[in-house]
Amino acid sequence: MARQARLIVPGALHHVLQRGNNRLIVFHDDEDRLQYLTALREATRLHGVRVHAYVLMDNHVHLLVTPQSEDSLARAMQTLGRRYVAYFNRRHARTGTLWEGRFRTMLAEDGPYFEMLLRYVELQPVRAGLCELAMNYPWSSAAHHLGLRRDALISEHPCYWAMGNTPFERELRHRQGLAEGVPPALLERIRKQVHSGWPLLTPAGARAMAAQTERPLVPRPVGRPRRQPTMSPIKNEA
Secondary structure (H helix, E strand, C coil), rough: CCCCCCCCCCCCCCEEEEEEEHHCCCCCCCCHHHHHHHHHHHHHHHHCEEEEEEEEEECCCCEEEEECCCCCCHHHHHHHHHHHHHHHHHHHCCCCCEEECCCCEEEEHHHHHHHHHHHHHHHHHCCCCCCCCCCHCCECCCHHCCCCCCCEEECCCCCHHHCCCCHHHHHHHHHHHHCCCCCCHHHHHHHHHHHHHCEEEEEHHHHHHHHCCCCCCCCCCCCCCCCCCCCCCCCCCC
């Protein structure tokens, strides 16, 4: 699947993947993770990006965010990258780059996909075999969304509030959602879209967003267009 040029829509939901260069380990211990979360909170607040969910793995990070302007996400990630790399290199006596040159973003239609993307992010440690339950992994937003702790980094998305009328209802629905997981076909689609950069949209959402952004939002078919059959001229019999 062809890789899409980065598309940022202010006020819309985006998934972000930030990965270590050549899959390099970017968190050696809890101190590294705490420093990253501090830098993430400061950078996103400074540049107007709301964080709805996150997970820190050993060599990459997943985020669900809403940027407030077209350049706020890029500015936040640049600030975050500079601050964390300076800390990391100093602490671990190293030099050079730490992250892949380009963080990956995926625009997503929030109504149909918010809950599934929330599960996708917070179930990363479970799929990786690091824990049996998402709530037991300390370096994600899962415990916050299940009511087990308060995470000052998180700004709840309207779709999260719509999951129930009370905190108990929302937490119960999310607990059940994490137990159900993401359907395999959708999980594969999300993975492809995350790595290609193409948006995660319904057909109706794609039409509406294409009109708003004036950009193609689905990849073109691979290969040459099929040739139309030609009709041979009919010969009149004498």
